[in-house]
Amino acid sequence: MRVRELHRWDLTPREAMRVQERLRARLVTRPLRGAVRCVAGGDIACCNRTGRLFAAVVVLRLPELETLEEVRVARGVAYPYIPGLLSFREAPALLEAFARLRCAPDAVLVDGQGQAHPRGVGIAAHLGLLLDTPTVGCAKSRLCGEHDEPGPEAGDSAPLFLGGHCVGAVLRTRRGVRPLYVSPGHLCDIASSVRLVLDCGGGYRSPEPVRRAHALVTRMRIEAGARDHSPPVARRS
DNA sequence: GCGACAG
């Protein structure tokens, strides 16, 4: 699928934050239109020892949850992990994977926040703008915002508030597990986001597209690590 | 200054 170029990636943290503030104004929050038949999931894994980063995108067909396509990308780590700037570390590799995708998904689920972000532009929102496609953030833990504990049953949720507004939902995707932090990225709203995540549920904590992408990158990291015989990469003390 | 802090 086509990937837009809205800015550079070799930015200082300060510059990156400024880009996020500029991108925020371009986000569109509205109900998802039409039935989602084709949904993609993206995830990243990295190896501190080799300094490699692995990205994968898996496309599924709904409601069967059948895998239609997989794309894998490996490259060197080019940006550190800084809370609030995750997309500057992970998005470039994911975008390369999306660019190689043959089919254009109706929506994309990303492992990370959507608009539940200090500047409203979590990695899912950022990718949505660059892909010009509806995106939903599905994070496994909280970055910011306040909320009550959601009910214990699958499908139970509690609103996630930030700056006096509801920006997402804390969703229990199955009983007995910690909830997911779901928030719309681009071209989507909270209700549509929650609905899509539940529609992509295959009985596990994470929605199937993200879970399968995660399984792929984990396998890539292990296999690449086993092949690598070079000494550990230099790291900061 | 102190605590929080997606992956």
Add this chain to the structure above:
DNA sequence: ATCTTGTCGC
């Protein structure tokens, strides 16, 4: 995220 062993529970 990654580093790691065993272990509690269905």
